[in-house]
Amino acid sequence: MKVVVLGGGVTGLTAAWRLSLAGHQVRVLDAGPRPGGVVRSESVGGWLVEAGPVSFQESTPEVAGFVAELGLAKERVEASPAASNRYVARKGGLVALPSTPSVSAFLSTPLLSMRSKLTVGSEAARSPLKRPTDISVAELVRDHFGREVLENLVQPGIGGIYAGDAERLSLQYAFPKIWEAERTVGSLLRAAAEASSRRKEQGLASAPSLISFRSGLQALTDALAQKLPSGSLAQNAEVRGIGPGKGARWSVRWSGAAGPDSAECDAVIAALPAWALAQLEIGAAGKRPLSGLSSMEYAPVASLTLGFRREKVRHALDGFGLLVPAPENLTLLGAIFTSSLFPGRAPAGHVALTVFAGGTTRPDVARLGPEELTARVCSDLRTLVGAEGKPAFSRHTAWPRAIPQYNLGHGRHLEMMAACERAHPGLFIGGNVRDGIALPQCLSSGAALAKRAS
Numbered sequence: 109m110k111v112v113v114l115g116g117g118v119t120g121l122t123a124a125w126r127l128s129l130a131g132h133q134v135r136v137l138d139a140g141p142r143p144g145g146v147v148r149s150e151s152v153g154g155w156l157v158e159a160g161p162v163s164f165q166e167s168t169p170e171v172a173g174f175v176a177e178l179g180l181a182k183e184r185v186e187a188s189p190a191a192s193n194r195y196v197a198r199k200g201g202l203v204a205l206p207s208t209p210s211v212s213a214f215l216s217t218p219l220l221s222m223r224s225k226l227t228v229g230s231e232a233a234r235s236p237l238k239r240p241t242d243i244s245v246a247e248l249v250r251d252h253f254g255r256e257v258l259e260n261l262v263q264p265g266i267g268g269i270y271a272g273d274a275e276r277l278s279l280q281y282a283f284p285k286i287w288e289a290e291r292t293v294g295s296l297l298r299a300a301a302e303a304s305s306r307r308k309e310q311g312l313a314s315a316p317s318l319i320s321f322r323s324g325l326q327a328l329t330d331a332l333a334q335k336l337p338s339g340s341l342a343q344n345a346e347v348r349g350i351g352p353g354k355g356a357r358w359s360v361r362w363s364g365a366a367g368p369d370s371a372e373c374d375a376v377i378a379a380l381p382a383w384a385l386a387q388l389e390i391g392a393a394g395k396r397p398l399s400g401l402s403s404m405e406y407a408p409v410a411s412l413t414l415g416f417r418r419e420k421v422r423h424a425l426d427g428f429g430l431l432v433p434a435p436e437n438l439t440l441l442g443a444i445f446t447s448s449l450f451p452g453r454a455p456a457g458h459v460a461l462t463v464f465a466g467g468t469t470r471p472d473v474a475r476l477g478p479e480e481l482t483a484r485v486c487s488d489l490r491t492l493v494g495a496e497g498k499p500a501f502s503r504h505t506a507w508p509r510a511i512p513q514y515n516l517g518h519g520r521h522l523e524m525m526a527a528c529e530r531a532h533p534g535l536f537i538g539g540n541v542r543d544g545i546a547l548p549q550c551l552s553s554g555a556a557l558a559k560r561a562s
Contacts, residue, residue, distance in 0.1 A: 110372070110373040112137065113134060117143075117539065119550045121144070125332050128336060132562065138344075142343060149327070151324075156324050156460070158325060165315075165546070167548045170555070179331065195430040197436045198218075198219060200491050205219070236293060238291045248286070271441060273469050278519075347361070349361050357533075357534045358374070375535075381541060383404075383406075409510035410474045411506075414460070415499055418458060430493075441466065461493075521541075522542060
């Protein structure tokens with residue numbers, strides 16, 4: 109069977125790899141100059157720059173199996189146990205977040221007032237609640253824990269995951285496990301404790317391993333691309349549309365370096381961002397049945413890799429990183445203490461931080477020029493971690509459309525994609541536009557798409 113895969117990010121590469129393993133003929137068309145999408149690692153003079161994601165969780169045995177099957181077991185590195193703390197900015201300093209989502213941990217944190225702690229303490233008694241309609245993440249948190257937990261803990265976390273706004277994000281689609289936990293358990297704290305107990309009963313760690321690779325996350329997408337048959341991956345290929353083929357079900361049209369081209373196939377996998385799907389002409393009439401996806405919001409994010417001499421940073425950087433609540437009025441959304449997390453991220457005697465800024469709540473910040481953004485971020489870091497002077501290393505990457513937002517009303521986008529598949533048998537749509545934004549979810553989405561298309 110011949111399959112054309114649209115999109116050479118994690119999902120598309122995984123789908124093509126699994127199809128190739130099953131003996132199918134694959135061709136991958138990617139609009140970018142290199143495979144991997146937002147996964148981009150670069151080694152520069154002893155610094156390892158992650159322009160996109162920095163790490164991912166081995167959240168399922170399937171994901172761990174992918175790493176081994178791709179021959180990356182020896183390259184795999186786990187996050188240092190010494191980097192277990194997660195900090196939040198508070199009145200010009202950093203306070204460690206509760207280490208576990210337990211009542212006792214919340215009751216001991218200085219991030220909450222006594223009134224909020226009493227609210228948290230009573231949350232464990234909540235009964236299951238099946239809401240008739242979707243709600244925002246913010247509404248759920250206010251209902252269960254109060255405003256202070258939302259502002260000081262949850263919204264900063266949302267900034268770190270989605271670079272989004274808890275007031276607009278859909279609980280049902282952005283955090284389906286929490287949506288289901290409220291419906292089946294009631295108390296979110298009790299649900300978290302039960303999930304942790306189940307992992308222990310299964311002989312698993314209380315939380316999945318956080319990993320990367322010695323040369324960075326791009327080792328994963330490079331390995332996926334290298335597993336594909338020679339000549340099956342085309343870069344700088346702008347797909348124009350898919351319609352009926354003459355000798356097969358589909359004909360795919362695109363423009364590449366050599367001009368217009370086309371290929372016939374039995375199935376098409378579309379692992380594209382929402383805006384590309386919205387422009388895609390599908391079917392004999394050349395209509396755009398996914399045009400409504402153009403309304404899906406994407407968070408703009410700027411990424412900065414900053415390096416300092418160790419003695420120029422007062423904080424121990426003994427953690428994963430830091431998050432910044434909006435009331436702190438700082439430029440950055442958060443920072444990852446990269447050199448504390450994994451080895452080989454900075455030269456000897458130096459430390460590296462990966463800083464993120466912008467998001468849906470501060471899109472103007474994401475559009476700042478490298479010099480202005482670096483100056484403002486360094487001012488924040490001087491306050492938060494005592495980083496003095498100019499950085500010894502700096503690298504800026506702007507992502508105008510970094511992360512899709514599963515906002516309230518996202519269900520209509522999902523139904524639009526499902527309806528398009530029903531109307532066009534042999535077309536399969538997936539990726540972070542539909543199946544979750546995290547890298548493990550993209551891997552699983554690619555595998556699922558390959559299975560559906562086989």
